[in-house]
Amino acid sequence: MKILVTGGAGYIGSHTVLELLNAGHEVTVMDNLSNSSMESLARVEELTGKTVEFRKVDLLDLPEMKQLFNLVKPDAVIHFAGLKAVGESAEKPLWYYQTNVTGTLNLLYAMEEAGCTSIVFSSSATVYGEPESMPLTEKINMDAQSCYGRTKEHIEDMLVDLAASDPKWNIALLRYFNPVGAHESGRIGEDPAGIPNNLVPFIAQVAVGRREHLNIFGNDYPTVDGTGVRDYIHVSDLADGHLKALDYITSHQGLHTWNLGTGNGYSVLEVLHAFEKAAGKELPYKMVDRRPGDVAVSYADPSAALSDLGWSAHRDIETMVRDHWNWQKNNPNGYEASSIHD
Amino acid sequence: MKILVTGGAGYIGSHTVLELLNAGHEVTVMDNLSNSSMESLARVEELTGKTVEFRKVDLLDLPEMKQLFNLVKPDAVIHFAGLKAVGESAEKPLWYYQTNVTGTLNLLYAMEEAGCTSIVFSSSATVYGEPESMPLTEKINMDAQSCYGRTKEHIEDMLVDLAASDPKWNIALLRYFNPVGAHESGRIGEDPAGIPNNLVPFIAQVAVGRREHLNIFGNDYPTVDGTGVRDYIHVSDLADGHLKALDYITSHQGLHTWNLGTGNGYSVLEVLHAFEKAAGKELPYKMVDRRPGDVAVSYADPSAALSDLGWSAHRDIETMVRDHWNWQKNNPNGYEASSIHD
Helix, strand or coil: CEEEEECCCCHHHHHHHHHHHHCCCEEEEECCCCCCCHHHHHHHHHHHCCCCEEECCCCCCHHHHHHHHHHHCCCEEEECCCCCCHHHHHHCHHHHHHHHHHHHHHHHHHHHHHCCCEEEEEEEHHHHCCCCCCCECCCCCCCCCCHHHHHHHHHHHHHHHHHHHCCCCEEEEEEECEEECCCCCCCCCCCCCCCCCCHHHHHHHHHCCCCCCEEEECCCCCCCCCCCEECEEEHHHHHHHHHHHHHHHHHCCEEEEEEECCCCCEEHHHHHHHHHHHHCCCCCEEEECCCCCCCCECCECCHHHHHHHCCCCCCCHHHHHHHHHHHHHHCCCCCHHHHCCC | CEEEEECCCCHHHHHHHHHHHHCCCEEEEECCCCCCCHHHHHHHHHHHCCCCEEECCCCCCHHHHHHHHHHHCCCEEEECCCCCCHHHHHHCHHHHHHHHHHHHHHHHHHHHHHCCCEEEEEEEHHHHCCCCCCCECCCCCCCCCCHHHHHHHHHHHHHHHHHHHCCCCEEEEEEECEEECCCCCCCCCCCCCCCCCCHHHHHHHHHCCCCCCEEEECCCCCCCCCCCEECEEEHHHHHHHHHHHHHHHHHCCEEEEEEECCCCCEEHHHHHHHHHHHHCCCCCEEEECCCCCCCCECCECCHHHHHHHCCCCCCCHHHHHHHHHHHHHHCCCCCHHHHCCC
């Protein structure tokens, strides 16, 4: 199939593009490069021995996007593009709603006009908010607790209404838990701009000497060691989930929602210690106050993806941190050094 | 104050413009006239002896809207413009999200650029969905059951996040219950395009001979007579609520949410019989099946608006149907006959 991947130069995007190419799909990446690097795609080409078509187009530029669909004529879209920093979303909500929600609306208009009606959408477990019981199943009502989370919730609402309005649409909503790790080659990985918002990239930057210490937000949660528990999932498992979801929707009409998580929770300290083991060094950390909005424990019920898609995450926490560290130590400043030569 | 009223040529808009002019405000109406008539504003001018500045601009045309703000320099915005048919929203969800949500986002960008940061927004009691207990207070979580309702919910979310991001914003969310009636002059009123979606306009068209009979959707609800109970509110009371909310937010920062309803519920049959009394004739009706998504009973707790704004609805159901009938019998085809002469 010919797949258009929006945000395909980003972290999860580039790993998914790699798997799509390996599976024999033809891939066009559409990305505005606002928070990603062409270098990731150069390395994907190097790893796969295949080529990726690239188009620098912004979701907010509807005329350009329509032109792109006319030229590319994709069979399906995997839609990663969007802003993703929770803290930033609280400061610049209009920008987040515009980029994520209006951007997706534009994409759907362009798809509709081009007769392309299959889409896999990057949602997030953050749409669940603060539910009272674990594990999280897809049936729990959405109740996002941040502006970023609300943009995901709004897009889900839009796609649900779209699927209900017209059976020609085939839609997968994938709710990611906490993506970490990197391709086993260590050639592509997460390259956050500025201070990392997520735990493992932050630990990795401490390990490589770019940050002095890790702040752990709260050690009095009702968990195994008092620190927050999350469901970390290897980005290559996540990428695989996208391929399975894509296959599924091409033969199943309507809208489908799947958690992509392992179903296992690890505490901040457990992840830190696993990383220390992989990196072969102790990593300094400080206990600081809880952050507002953080829940004690969050992990997926991934059984729907298993029964519908035959998908489950195979890589354990040791593999996740090993691969993350492998990427980070080989690319201490992410793609930066390479892209200077572009 | 200089007030920009989007959708000011529409039903609630035109009644609010009239009250704004009577209160001494300067008013500019921005409307794309997609579902309204200039004639309403001509009549508002005739009733008030004042003039209304009119600009035909669409919410989706951001450059034109920015230009409008530069020219008009309003102190505050009352934002009515939007699509409002529940059934239609299920058929054309992208159009509803684009017009209502992206349209409002554009408006907020134009306001921000112009330094205009006071807005009164037309929300709806439909955001409450199907809660288990009555009356409805503003604290109940939103859970809209239609695409139309979700567009209102999304706009509320956006405004809540905007207010949280920057204290310069003054925002009122007004959740309307069921607006009916017309200005006591009978010169302005509701002029629905096509088949009316709401009860009282439908009854009025039966009374004036444009429809054969009323369909009553369900007579086995657990209510006084088996038919659904709603909180009808006179459009002039509603208009008054906008002026009070506008006054309030100009001296209170942040975001405020108020129900605008009477707190009293009337059944479909009670409304029909009140209308028959006003019109002096019996009106034919048929009992038909319940509509999916309709709740048995819905009425407001309007106490927050009373304590914060000193506002409450004064006009009773007899006044509502008398004024609605007065408008309808004097304008059997709405504004149509008049606008032919435009």
